[in-house]
Amino acid sequence: MWTLPEVRWAAVAVALFAAGGLCQLAGAPPWLWWTLYLTCYAAGGWEPGLAGLRALREPRLDVDLLMVAAAIGAAAIGQVFDGALLIVIFATSGALEAVATKRTEDSVRSLLDLAPTTASRLTEEGGEETVPTERLAIGDVILVRPGERVGADGRVLDGAGEVDQATITGEPLPVTKQAGDEVFAGTLNGSGALRVRVERDPADSVIARIVAMVEEASRTKAPTQLFIEKVEQRYSIGMVIATVALFALPLMFGADLEPTLLRAMTFMIVASPCAVVLATMPPLLSAIANAGRHGVLIKSAVVMERLGQVDAVALDKTGTLTEGAPQVADIRPAAGLSADEVLALAAAAEHPSEHPLGRAVTDAARERGLDVARAENFASTPGLGVTATVGGAEITVGSPDRLPHGPGVPDTADLRAQGRTTVLVTRDGEPIGVLGITDRLRPDAAATVASLTALTGSAPVLVTGDNARAAAHVAGQVGITDVRAGLLPQDKVGLVRQLQDTGSKVLVVGDGVNDAPALAAAHSGIAMGRAGSDLALETADAVVVRDELAAIPAAVALSRQARRLIVQNLVIAGAFITGLVIWDLTGDLPLPLGVAGHEGSTVIVGLNGLRLLREKAWLQARAGRG
Numbered sequence: 001m002w003t004l005p006e007v008r009w010a011a012v013a014v015a016l017f018a019a020g021g022l023c024q025l026a027g028a029p030p031w032l033w034w035t036l037y038l039t040c041y042a043a044g045g046w047e048p049g050l051a052g053l054r055a056l057r058e059p060r061l062d063v064d065l066l067m068v069a070a071a072i073g074a075a076a077i078g079q080v081f082d083g084a085l086l087i088v089i090f091a092t093s094g095a096l097e098a099v100a101t102k103r104t105e106d107s108v109r110s111l112l113d114l115a116p117t118t119a120s121r122l123t124e125e126g127g128e129e130t131v132p133t134e135r136l137a138i139g140d141v142i143l144v145r146p147g148e149r150v151g152a153d154g155r156v157l158d159g160a161g162e163v164d165q166a167t168i169t170g171e172p173l174p175v176t177k178q179a180g181d182e183v184f185a186g187t188l189n190g191s192g193a194l195r196v197r198v199e200r201d202p203a204d205s206v207i208a209r210i211v212a213m214v215e216e217a218s219r220t221k222a223p224t225q226l227f228i229e230k231v232e233q234r235y236s237i238g239m240v241i242a243t244v245a246l247f248a249l250p251l252m253f254g255a256d257l258e259p260t261l262l263r264a265m266t267f268m269i270v271a272s273p274c275a276v277v278l279a280t281m282p283p284l285l286s287a288i289a290n291a292g293r294h295g296v297l298i299k300s301a302v303v304m305e306r307l308g309q310v311d312a313v314a315l316d317k318t319g320t321l322t323e324g325a326p327q328v329a330d331i332r333p334a335a336g337l338s339a340d341e342v343l344a345l346a347a348a349a350e351h352p353s354e355h356p357l358g359r360a361v362t363d364a365a366r367e368r369g370l371d372v373a374r375a376e377n378f379a380s381t382p383g384l385g386v387t388a389t390v391g392g393a394e395i396t397v398g399s400p401d402r403l404p405h406g407p408g409v410p411d412t413a414d415l416r417a418q419g420r421t422t423v424l425v426t427r428d429g430e431p432i433g434v435l436g437i438t439d440r441l442r443p444d445a446a447a448t449v450a451s452l453t454a455l456t457g458s459a460p461v462l463v464t465g466d467n468a469r470a471a472a473h474v475a476g477q478v479g480i481t482d483v484r485a486g487l488l489p490q491d492k493v494g495l496v497r498q499l500q501d502t503g504s505k506v507l508v509v510g511d512g513v514n515d516a517p518a519l520a521a522a523h524s525g526i527a528m529g530r531a532g533s534d535l536a537l538e539t540a541d542a543v544v545v546r547d548e549l550a551a552i553p554a555a556v557a558l559s560r561q562a563r564r565l566i567v568q569n570l571v572i573a574g575a576f577i578t579g580l581v582i583w584d585l586t587g588d589l590p591l592p593l594g595v596a597g598h599e600g601s602t603v604i605v606g607l608n609g610l611r612l613l614r615e616k617a618w619l620q621a622r623a624g625r626g
Contacts, residue, residue, distance in 0.1 A: 004102060005047070010088075010095035013044030017088045024081070037084040041071060044091035064090075066240070066272055070265040074591065077258050082591040086269065089592075089599045116186075119151030120144075122195070133185075133202050144194040150183045153200040161192030184545075235273055243268040263584060266594040270580035275601040279569030282609025283562040290618050295545035296555050303541040306524050308559030311456045312504035314496060314518070315449070317464035317474055319511035320528050320549070322439040326357055328364035330415060330436030342433035344370045346425045349388040349395040352378045357423065358386065360437050361397070385423075393427050400424040400434065412436070418473055444550045446478045451553035451624050453479075455560075456507075461499075463492050463518070492518040509552055510540075526552055550622065557621035562612055569605040576601035 020036030045068045052065020067090050074083030120143040121131050128143060133151040136142065141157065144150050150163070162174035163183060174190050177183055183196055185205040202208070247264035251257065284301040291298050298304050318324050331339035347365035350358035351372060365372055375388035375395075385398015400412060400422050412422045415436040423435040442448075453459045461482045462475045471485035484495055492508075496518050499506045508515065508522035519525030519540045527540035528549075544551045580597050583589045611617065 004095070004098045006091075006095045006098040009043055009047060010091040013040045013088050013091045016040035016043060017084050020084065021081070034080060037080045038075070040084045041075070041087050044087040045071060048090070048094065066236070066268055070269050073261060073265050077261055079258075079262065079591070082262075085592045086595045089595045092599070116149045116151050136198050136202055138198055138201060140198045142196050142198065144183075144189045144196055146189060146191050146193065148189055150185055150187050150189060150194075150196065152185050152196075152198045152202050153205045154183060154196040154198045156181050156183060157195040157197050159192055159194040161194050162190040163194075164188040164190055239268065239271045239273075242271070262591055263589075266584050266589055266591050267581065269591070270584055270589070270594045270598050271577060272598060273573070273577070274598065275573035275576060275605045276570065278602055278605050279573055279609070280566050282606055283565040283569070283612055286610050286612035287558045287562040287617075290612055290614075291542075291555055291558055294551065294554075294618055295548075296551050297543040297545065298555070299541050303524065304559050304562060306505075306559075307507070307542070307556050308563045309505045310507040310524055310556060312458055312499050313452050313456060313460035313507045313509065314463050314492075314499070314522070315460045315480070316508075316510040316515050317462060317471055318439060320509055321445045321449075321462070321474055321478060322441055324439065324511065326360040326421070326437050327440055328360055328435055329420060329438040331433060332412070332415075332436070333433040334431055337432055339433075340368060340370055342425055343368065343435070344372055345390055345393075345395050345427065345432070346397050346423070346435060348373045348375045348390040349378070349386055349397050349425075351375055352388070353380060353386050357421065357437055358397075361423070361435065394429070396426045396429075397423055397435075416469065420470075441474060441477055442549055444548070448549040448553060449478045449480060451550075452556070454624060455553055455556050461495070463487055463495060465489075489515070489517045493521045496521045507556070526555070553624060554618065554621040557624060558612065558617065561617060561621065565609055565612065569608055572608070573601055573605055 016036050017040045020033040020040060023033040023036060048064035049068040052068065055065070067086065071083035071086045071090075074080065074086065116133060118130050119133050119136060121129050121136065122141045122143055123129060136152045140152075142151055142154070144161075146161065156177050156179050158179050160176065160178040163177045164174045164187060177189075177194060182199075183194070185202065185208075243264050246267055247260055250260045281301065284304045288298045288301065288304050291304075298307075315321055328343070331343055333339050333342045343361070343365050347362045347370065350361045352375065353359075362372070373390050375390050378386065378388040380386045381398075385396060387394060387396045389395070412434055415422050415434070418436075418438070420436040420438045423437060424431060425433045425435065449460055459482065460480055461484060462471060462480045463484045464471045465485075465487055468483070468485040471483050475481070475483045484491075487495065492515065496506050496508060500523065505523040507524045507526065508518045509526045509528065510516075510519055511528050515527075519527060524542070525540040526542045526544060528544050542555060576597060580589065580594055584594060
């Protein structure tokens, strides 16, 4: 806190004011306590005064300059104590605002402290060397021992461990990591050693991107804030004119100088829109920081404000409602064979393949612990499947519609009705079984659809390039009735614009790749992406670092909380300004009390906005209380 110049200057001003007050009460010579009070003016007022003079060159009227002018005016008519009190309260208020802002920044920048400064890099000779993490390059292999933090984003080559990645994804429990799984810089390896291949430059790690994007968001201004600042300039000019009139007109009718000037200065102070200006950004920036701590990257304050306005949602299917990773769900062997035998032969033939369906088959065999024979004469024919020699027999794996087969093929009508992809396995031209492959639904998909429906008042629309049968099956599982299937990227854009033409503010959720045009066209776009791909970060307004659908309604609910706090702040600021102005114009409002009321409202508004920094705010958003 003491590193902030606003805090240090405020402390000096308070000390000088206290010393001047004690000297005045003790009957010290006037020149002494006047000197202390004027030095208090300099300590607490030089910075806002200088900033206000610089703003005049733009030209822009800064309310800080008006506060300093009012204090100088008080001293000019002998009310040096009241002016010094104004400076002290004003400086203290500024110090509190600076502390609150720093808390917002620190809550995000502290994530960088989680990333280790060094990592154990394995050499080509089989040795090990300790290097600074910033020197790691893509392709390097690092060793992460139990109790160590991961030095860079990468993928596990071998080993297994329980990794605590709550700092990135918000998951409360450690996650098991093994070969093929992704790990993030700054996450904590609890048990088991991991060999990790670096897949992203340390400067581009997810944790670094979270910090960079939140800092960038902090430099943006929401439409409400821009509107308030535009109105503020005109309001401030009108306030100065009203202050001059409040001073000059009574004098023209014979009023006394000192009380007239005090009333005019008090009016200028209490009518200043400081609290109104501060009403918008603290809630939005706090919400951005809180979402960033939980792995949701919000690009700007504009995005955070707009998320709470959405009233229609379009969800992609593959990679959004589903995990985007095919898996074998059914095995239908021909008579005389077991499911494991069919799967083992299919996995042997598919082992050299890079096709996603081929990987699903080999993964299923590995999960069952099957012995997979070595394949020879591997060949792949697009649209047909793969062929290989396994144990002297020709094994073919491919689409039943394109492969020759006999009457022994198991019935697949029910698999097709469920939207599953069917794969026929043959041996020397004879069918030996059928595999049913599906894209697994995310476990929180149905709950997310229900939450989004409750938040927006309308059920989401499912948009996909997949066939209507597969889309309808997924939609039925999650509770969506409006299904748009077989859409190309340009068709998705057309649908978004069609919804927008009806007056809806559309949120599109996709994987950030083939959904990029729709993400860009929507009122708001959120990309799913465990790795936070470059395309997703470039196109979408927000990115969910981990493929966790539940974070989407939470982000919308958090935005709505921020919007409610903005309204609360505007009401608080307006009530204080109105009440104090009426008191000053119709009664006898003491200058110190006016200052306390004005600065107190500013502090209240600022602290109210920072409520969204608390963990409780995110938990409430996750519970759907938006």
